[in-house]
Amino acid sequence: MENLMMKIAIVVSSTRPTRKGRHVGEWVLENVSRPDAHFELVDLAEIDLPLLSEPKPAVFGPPYEQERTRAWSETVAGYDGFIFVVPEYNHSIPAPLKNALDHLYVEWHDKAAAFVSYGVDNGVRAVEHLRGILSELGIAHVGPSVGLSLSDFSDGVVSANERKAAALDAMLDKLIAWCGALAPLRVSSDDNQDRPRLGCSDLDSAQAATESIIAELQDGIDQGNADIYNRHFALDVMWGNPNGGTLLGYEELHAIHGQLLSANVAGPSRYEIVAARKVAVDVVVAHVRRAAIDASGVALEPAAAGVFSEMALYVLVRRRGQWWLAAGQNTPIASI
The missing domain is CATH 3.10.450.50 (Nuclear Transport Factor 2; Chain: A,)
Structure with a gap:
């Protein structure tokens, strides 16, 4: 699996109008460049999911009844791993992120995740809460993470020092390695995964x-x-x-x-x-x-x-x- 190109989403989880999350996501995107991985920004403010209202629990998987759920399913299914950009709200994660995670189930399985958090205390408690949720969804979360404090911002834009950039680099090493290690499980989890369903209804x-x-x-x-x-x-x-x-x-x-x-x-x-x-x-x-x-x-x-x-x-x-x-x-x- 060493030669596979991993596709990784940088998920901006805050949707608040005055959020710093988009700037953090862009900082991550600007500082990741690997020959074995392709990175894309996925902004939940742009995804604009409604509060979960699918009639069937997500554990039953597709097909979904709502168009935005189907689109979100396609988006998540296309990635091998995720970098969650998450602030700390009341010792936990933002509600839009929990809602986005709860919309799906099997699409998250056997993938890897890492975290870039931010807040007064570097957002560490949000990450600890998020780890438990991801474990239930079958996502392997790597140990190294990056935490940004208020001093790492200047005029709302990330101005993190070299130490934070080095931490991001170390985190990526582990994330890409885990994405590759889990690839055989993603391929073998469905005997028909390589046989596409032709003429879908979308x-x-x-x-x-x-x-x-x-x-x-x-x-x-x-x-x-x-x-x-x-x-x-x-x-x-x-x-x-x-x-x-x-x-x-x-x-x-x-x-x-x-x-x-x-x-x-x-x-x-x-x-x-x-x-x-x-x-x-x-x-x-x-x-x-x-x-x-x-x-x-x-x-x-x-x-x-x-x-x-x-x-x-x-x-x-x-x-x-x-x-x-x-x-x-x-x-x-x-x-x-």
């Missing part, structure tokens, strides 16, 4: 993901700008062109798109989603039509001279909270 999410990508493609074509067109192409994108060729990787594809768009080879066109399907937590497959249009925006018949329309099959993958184009196959069409 059509709204699939539609929104596809819309975000084709909006950029449309904007790029309209402006003749490859930087916009290729903005969310993955570095290792696979691209099948209408002539049967395959381009591997962003750099080569970006250069070719730059030439084609600057020369306006394809002419004006309009993207339309034919179908979009979410086939796994962070994967969408979409069938998209790019129809050639005239100056007034009316679709042109593909059989007309000089008209080029095509169908595209796109594979979108979500990373860092953003949908990226991982693969595309473009095929000319004879009729719309």
